[in-house]
Amino acid sequence: MAMTAGFSEGEELPARIGPYLIRRSIGQGGMGVVYQGVDPRQDQLVAIKVLKPEVAGDNIARARLHREVETMRRVHSRNVAEVIDADTSAERPWVVTEYIPGPTLDATVTDHGPLRGRALSRFVTGLAQAIDDIHAAEVIHRDLKPGNVIISNGEPIVIDFGIAHAVDGAKLTQTGTFVGTPSYLSPEVIEGTDLGPATDVHAWGGTVAFAATGNPPYGAGSFEVIFFRILNGEVNLEGMPEELQPLVRRAVARDMAPRPTAAQLVAEAGRLNLDLPWSEDLSQYEASGLTGNHTMQGATPDPGPQGGGGGAFGAMAAGAAGAGRPEPPRAPP
Numbered sequence: 534m535a536m537t538a539g540f541s542e543g544e545e546l547p548a549r550i551g552p553y554l555i556r557r558s559i560g561q562g563g564m565g566v567v568y569q570g571v572d573p574r575q576d577q578l579v580a581i582k583v584l585k586p587e588v589a590g591d592n593i594a595r596a597r598l599h600r601e602v603e604t605m606r607r608v609h610s611r612n613v614a615e616v617i618d619a620d621t622s623a624e625r626p627w628v629v630t631e632y633i634p635g636p637t638l639d640a641t642v643t644d645h646g647p648l649r650g651r652a653l654s655r656f657v658t659g660l661a662q663a664i665d666d667i668h669a670a671e672v673i674h675r676d677l678k679p680g681n682v683i684i685s686n687g688e689p690i691v692i693d694f695g696i697a698h699a700v701d702g703a704k705l706t707q708t709g710t711f712v713g714t715p716s717y718l719s720p721e722v723i724e725g726t727d728l729g730p731a732t733d734v735h736a737w738g739g740t741v742a743f744a745a746t747g748n749p750p751y752g753a754g755s756f757e758v759i760f761f762r763i764l765n766g767e768v769n770l771e772g773m774p775e776e777l778q779p780l781v782r783r784a785v786a787r788d789m790a791p792r793p794t795a796a797q798l799v800a801e802a803g804r805l806n807l808d809l810p811w812s813e814d815l816s817q818y819e820a821s822g823l824t825g826n827h828t829m830q831g832a833t834p835d836p837g838p839q840g841g842g843g844g845a846f847g848a849m850a851a852g853a854a855g856a857g858r859p860e861p862p863r864a865p866p
Contacts, residue, residue: 550581550627551620564588564597569632572617578632579617580692583625595626602628610666612659614692633692635685638744642679647747647772652687654807656744657777659689661798664737667691668730668795675728677736678717679743715759716749720787723760731789737798738768738784745773750785776805 719735742750
């Protein structure tokens, strides 16, 4: 008998969730489990996030998932994973997004070292474009970090809106509760003050710093130590190309007002020249698909989870770089 989204923890993989056939588990986060599935109607791979049994009965968790779905449906970008389907009223609520093949930034840097040259240029500008598109829908992501960005055919794709919320939406976390990864939180999140689009710009700076240096932007240590460094602007950019440093420093400014907007990030990042000389050896990036010069046709993604962190979508794709994604239609100005 085919199991549905009402299956219990400890059982074997469900055969299907809603109309989607389940292939394998590809990770989990604090709120849910993520499966790779197939839409038999279109023979299309999908990623399916299902709330864990212990949180499925929690009204706040259900509200958070519902908000995630409604939020993601407002965002249309070639650099953001698209929502396909959802049922937030099911016994085990679920949401389906397009499946993005490729390693997370976290895994990429761990396996290959910091991004350089063309790979870094594409990452910096693509991530800025993702934030600009998110903000155009009047949404704040709030949890941008290396585990929530996949590198697919050389392009960064933001995959996790697990705690995203609308600009005018109510906070769903309890007062004094931090949701996120310490090194990529902004001062206003730490202090519990009002957030804004500049919150994501700060996270862009921290994530780009990790991509370019290979190290967490505020070092290692306890929450308290990392929070102290963030609040005092003690960001580590050692190893980052000099041309990129001024923009990143402005992005991680202590106060929100001096930070550039996402649109300014797109414009200024596009003017940077981070490409390596042609004599440089780019083989390690080409082999992993990071430059977009080599698409690994027919490659089978590693089923092991990648990334993770705050949201379950942080583990929803792994393995080889995939085919490029078409530019979605953009709303008229």
